[in-house]
Amino acid sequence: MTRRRAIAVISLVGIFLATYLTLYKLGYIEALACGTGSCEVVQASRWSTLFGQPVALWGLGFYLAMFAVSVAGSFGQLEGSRRVALALVVMSGGGVLFSGFLTFVEIAWLHAICRYCVVSACLVLVLFLISVLDLKRDERGS
């Protein structure tokens, strides 16, 4: 499987994770209960929304965009496109910065770590690394 297709598969996993967190935040999955774990603290904090929408929903949009671009770049004329590789690096790079900021907020300000957010941050980091490798391959190829 090509790197770009690996990005598509990982993005799809991210889509389901972000969908779960969005449904949780919107109250469709179990009303919020507070445990000795810290996901509820993070989900109930003001950092769990951005521009009036759940952060998880923005994450869902990010994963959908990564999935769409990587799938489109896996077939036909776009398969070897450098623009697609560049777009994936830029998008996932933005994702890494945003996830990094949210992880900082969790550790430094909320003093709480949500395991789902950690999984998502790892997925974004892996997406970024594969995207960089994909771009380098294109550079070597061109």
Add this chain to the structure above:
Amino acid sequence: MAKKTVQKAKASNAQFVGIIVAVAIVGVAALGYVLTHNGPKVIIVDPKIPAGAAEGHLMGKADAPVQVLEFGDFECPGCGNFATLTEPDVRARLINTGVVGFRFFDFPLVQHKNSFTAHLAAACAEDQGKFWDMHDRIYAGQDEWSDLVRPGFSDPLSVFKRYANELGMDVKTWESCVTSQKYTARIKGNQAEGARRNVSQTPTIVIGNKQVNVVTYDQFKKLVDDVLAEAANAKSGSAGKPAAGKKGAGQ
């Protein structure tokens, strides 16, 4: 050669589509499971566990047919939802009608920074017969004082003082009770009772031998009905038991 390359590409595409479809099926199935199994998670507990030295705050009759315990945290949004959305119906239909005796046990979670002060504020309100008024006001005003909603807000007492005033309490006496932390031991006793029962999240509600977390009124009522039905069955069963016992003794 070209034909082989095309065949290889086709096989690779089919493999990719197969993986995508497989991940999608697993993901949809997992989300579907979570959405359709969204009822309260019930844990069976030993009903013989005594209440211990902990004193909950009682609403309703101590000898009501069904005794319900809630382990709650004032800063927990889930507890706030339960108190403001579900509990009014529970009070009107089950507690005020004498079916349920409801006891609130303090269970402040460490990550909720302003919670312990809230528990002290409510416990001190009991001295003036206003525990439940303060309980309701604190939950209704979570947005004003909760550190989860207002990160860094460290003066919840000023908000609770306003509540005490609104509730017509002797604010000076109440404040002295709160600042001297008169009821710290009682709150910790309630918390220890929760720990003894393996309570790990709030709200945790114990109805008969069932321990649940988040419940709607209908789910709560069903659990109460189950306890009443079990009690009725036990009563009818024990009514027939002496005869069976005599038979056994004679054998």
